[in-house]
Amino acid sequence: MSPLWWVIAAVVLLVLEMVTPGLFFFACLAAGALVAALAALLGAGTWVIWMTFFLASLALVLVVTPLARRYTRGVATEPVGLDALRGQRAMVVDGISRATGQGQVRLAHGALWRAFAEEDIPEGCWVEVIGVVGTRLKVGLPLDVVSNLPKE
DSSP, X not given: OOHHHHHHHHHHHHHHHHHSXXXXXXXXXXXXXXXXXXXXXXXXXXXXXXXXXHHHHHHHHHHHHHHHHHHHHTOOOOOOGGGGGTTOEEEEEEEEETTTTEEEEEETXXXXXXXXXXXXXXXXXXXXXXXXXXXXXXXXXXXXXXXXSOOO
């Protein structure tokens, strides 16, 4: 195979790497193809070129994959956007009525949201955001507050 074919194979493998999620497998094969292109450019025989490709690719896979796993394992996925509101505490500034589904809460960073809950919650209580439904927050009493309520 000519060195040009190995370079084309490397480019195709790099494109595959970009469009598929993974741990740099196709990138290792692309680097192996570039090493094989160098061997072909130096005039090596066909079986030497293929062995160069396989050995270089294998060596890179064995080295790069554990490093990529270690790096991606340490990346924490923090919730963003509206998902980040779940679990936050808010102060009820306009009492929440279960019957009407009306009320307002103010989050710790100052944002004012319309809110609803499955129980009536008076003004001045702290609540916890359970989720976001449309443009309103679904809230409930925090577990530490619920556990301290008197038993009926």
